[in-house]
Amino acid sequence: MIELPVSTLYGPANLPYGVFSAPGDPHRRIGVAIGDQVLDVAPLADSHGAAELVPLLAGPVLNPLLGAGRRAWTELRERLVEWVHGPADVLRPHLLAAADVQLHLPVEVGDYVDFYSSEHHARNVGQIFRPGSEPLSPNWKHLPIGYHGRTGTIVVSGTDIVRPCGQRRGEDGPEFGPSARLDIEAEVGFVVGTGTRMGEAVAVGDVAEHVFGLFLLNDWSARDIQAWESTPLGPFLGKSFATSVSPWVVPLDALEAARVAPPPRDPPLLPYLRDVDDRGLNLELEVALNGHVVSRPPFATMYWTAAQQLAHLTVNGASLRPGDVFASGTVSGPEKEQRGSLLELSWGGTDPIPLLDDATRTFLEDGDEVTITATAPGTGGIRIGLGEVRGRILPARP
Amino acid sequence: MIELPVSTLYGPANLPYGVFSAPGDPHRRIGVAIGDQVLDVAPLADSHGAAELVPLLAGPVLNPLLGAGRRAWTELRERLVEWVHGPADVLRPHLLAAADVQLHLPVEVGDYVDFYSSEHHARNVGQIFRPGSEPLSPNWKHLPIGYHGRTGTIVVSGTDIVRPCGQRRGEDGPEFGPSARLDIEAEVGFVVGTGTRMGEAVAVGDVAEHVFGLFLLNDWSARDIQAWESTPLGPFLGKSFATSVSPWVVPLDALEAARVAPPPRDPPLLPYLRDVDDRGLNLELEVALNGHVVSRPPFATMYWTAAQQLAHLTVNGASLRPGDVFASGTVSGPEKEQRGSLLELSWGGTDPIPLLDDATRTFLEDGDEVTITATAPGTGGIRIGLGEVRGRILPARP
Known part of the structure; x- marks a missing residue:
């Protein structure tokens, strides 16, 4: 499992979703906060047996994931928990320092x-x-x-x-x-x-x-x-x-x-x-x-x-x-x-x-x-x- | 010029925009009301020297046209007036009876x-x-x-x-x-x-x-x-x-x-x-x-x-x-x-x-x-x- 800062508020019990872009790249991607890092979820899902979830993680907002319903939410969260508790090598290529990314409005708000x-x-x-x-x-x-x-x-x-x-x-x-x-x-x-x-x-x-x-x-x-x-x-x-x-x-x-x-x-x-x-x-x-x-x-x-x-x-x-x-x-x-x-x-x-x-x-x-x-x-x-x-x-x- | 019903409220002085679909075709298109017909605007623009306007007329709502600004609105309206007053043959292939089409919500409303x-x-x-x-x-x-x-x-x-x-x-x-x-x-x-x-x-x-x-x-x-x-x-x-x-x-x-x-x-x-x-x-x-x-x-x-x-x-x-x-x-x-x-x-x-x-x-x-x-x-x-x-x-x- 990856190492997390002591007393982080973003441990495996949290796993909140957001939308970020990396320095020099305007592409808005779905991220999950872990410790003081941000996990780039879509490529991880794509390469680790969860390709069916990738369309829900395409960005530039969380709306496709929101509209997919509770079963999809539960499935994604279970996979995230699995990955976070698994070998650090799996996660590491998809982690960015939170301090380096720009966070965006996560949702296109209807009403x-x-x-x-x-x-x-x-x-x-x-x-x-x-x-x-x-x-x-x-x-x-x-x-x-x-x-x-x-x-x-x-x-x-x-x-x-x-x-x-x-x-x-x-x-x-x-x-x-x-x-x-x-x-x-x-x-x-x-x-x-x-x-x-x-x-x-x-x-x-x-x-x-x-x-x-x-x-x-x-x-x-x-x-x-x-x-x-x-x-x-x-x-x-x-x-x-x-x-x-x-x-x-x-x-x-x-x-x-x-x-x-x-x-x-x-x-x-x-x-x-x-x-x-x-x-x-x-x-x-x-x-x-x-x-x-x-x-x-x-x-x-x-x-x-x-x-x-x-x-x-x-x-x-x-x-x-x-x-x-x-x-x-x-x-x-x-x-x-x-x-x-x-x-x-x-x-x-x-x-x-x-x-x-x-x-x-x-x-x-x-x-x-x-x-x-x-x-x-x-x-x-x-x-x-x-x-x-x-x-x-x-x-x-x- | 095409013939219009006597005392129509949709003559060349009106030319309102809407979104329609034709029978058996779910594709939502931008239309203009003329007399008791609906003009399918995008293909007409495409084939009659206004291809630059086509992206604004792609549907399924008027929003791209709305966002294009007054200059584009004026240009499109001038072309429509021209076409409506021109030879009926130009319009005829793009006209549908209003009674036959389904009209949809024309705008994706923000606020x-x-x-x-x-x-x-x-x-x-x-x-x-x-x-x-x-x-x-x-x-x-x-x-x-x-x-x-x-x-x-x-x-x-x-x-x-x-x-x-x-x-x-x-x-x-x-x-x-x-x-x-x-x-x-x-x-x-x-x-x-x-x-x-x-x-x-x-x-x-x-x-x-x-x-x-x-x-x-x-x-x-x-x-x-x-x-x-x-x-x-x-x-x-x-x-x-x-x-x-x-x-x-x-x-x-x-x-x-x-x-x-x-x-x-x-x-x-x-x-x-x-x-x-x-x-x-x-x-x-x-x-x-x-x-x-x-x-x-x-x-x-x-x-x-x-x-x-x-x-x-x-x-x-x-x-x-x-x-x-x-x-x-x-x-x-x-x-x-x-x-x-x-x-x-x-x-x-x-x-x-x-x-x-x-x-x-x-x-x-x-x-x-x-x-x-x-x-x-x-x-x-x-x-x-x-x-x-x-x-x-x-x-x-x-």
Whole structure:
């Protein structure tokens, strides 16, 4: 077996998929992260008795593999485990140093739905925007609230984010200019594999048939633009300028040891949303601003699970395509230092967040860099990593 | 010149693009509607000195042509006008009877934004849902309100629509079942051609550089599902089950004679939304329910134009891709018989709409068929047609 760095988060229990290109070669290929290396999967499969899998690994995105369905996913993962545990000579010709390759957006996204599934987040936002009134809307505990986001501005980790301009409320009517309340939302995005036809609903127990895996997602948000535009049809330009995702898609199969019971549901749910098994996930997120950790959001506290989100999303007969993405919404835990947005961490800008060297922030300044990372329990007691989603703020264009 | 039916809406002033397949041949090809025939464009271009245009006409969708940009669109349209006015022998080998071909979804849609740009519609909806309070939200006259819709459930005219199931408000908490308030929204959809990069905004005067053309759109809406889910993030499952579009994309170039001044804007707009020329369009829509005309919505009454919608949609730096679609929102005029939704026509279900043979409707029943058509002034005083978007309601799946 190949040697792996001690305490790597990319051991044989993880094996996440991504899309990479090697230096001087624009060809986008499917890779698997192992230790601090990237495995070029297609040629390995081709030369080691898995030629039937090669068409699914042709790139330039994971979509053919996503659309191939659970049986193909399981078969490929079993072969990968075999190869990784086998003689190092088999793997070695197909390994590249992760530091040398460029990682790309792993998925061509069809539709992107963003949910709002952390009760702590929804309560915080409600209290900040409507102090004194009930923070949760009457529907919140009956269905996972969600809306469609823009897919054409989903970018891979490392892409710079230009500060958006737009309208906001001013003292004498609306004003136009660069957003003054630019924020992040630390989220987990679920990547759909097997699609459905229009008119079909996915049962809450069938999530693993349709969801391939997950990545981290930063739903950049311009709070001043969002606040002015969102009545009555919801967020639009306050979100649509950019959404960043981490490059490695961790398969659901790698997260069996991370499954936990979601929080108790009260009031009881309509039958189509009732949990059939534990589909909460014990992912531990970490948000760093300019290298300083400002929050550790616990995904296990999410009220609605991916299984419930998918059942809800399709209960009206809306079809799924391989490459669709649905995201959790901001992950915020019950504690102050577990909040997944600056809006919450600075309580609407009233309570600056301490950084290093006496610096503070309410919202993002030009040049700021945000990095969201996460880990989870893997099989065999070894932690696995979800990688990182990172982005730096560039000044608004004149 | 080929002979055309008297008073055809598809004369040489129109020349809309679509995607068709011939009987017994699944190959999807680009067609142009002429009279009651469809012109198979690619082989004609190939054999008549326009081989350079053939790659743009390869199908199975219009996207390569959309992405080729205005110069290519103009060149192709000039050649089409030439061929249509030339000897009938040139065209004849490439013409198929429209009745014999199957029409398909003409565009692979990247992102779909639905606006809310009719003041009459917004006022009606406000009065129906919030009687006694101000019907327009404070932002309505300052920016075109919009939100992202689902692209994977956009279907071509003629596709049956399964009645969606979902949650709605009940007397003792939420209930689940088939929507009891299934509705239509008569809209016009604009098809984006030339894309942009992230961080770029499209100026309000540059709409014709980026918009290729338009089609009709029926934004099917389940009002009971929508009413319960939409706070605080907007419509989701009440809309995402299906959106139907007409098969022929009418180029903006065919609509020069339809341009009119939009309604006066009061209060004045921020500079990025100020009209630079008349971009209202004098399209006359007609809505028929089971063959009986129930409404004639006038598009010329729309408060926000496509130019303003596109400028707004991109002002935050959101990028465009060829095949993106943005829709007008329900087209409703000032008169009762000009309303573009059953919600308005039946005033929230309180005032049934008379049909033929003493039948009435508030919302759609199973088996109902809705057809939206439209015409516009074309050059030379000859009216042109936008075709139709049609759909029949199938019962909910058990």
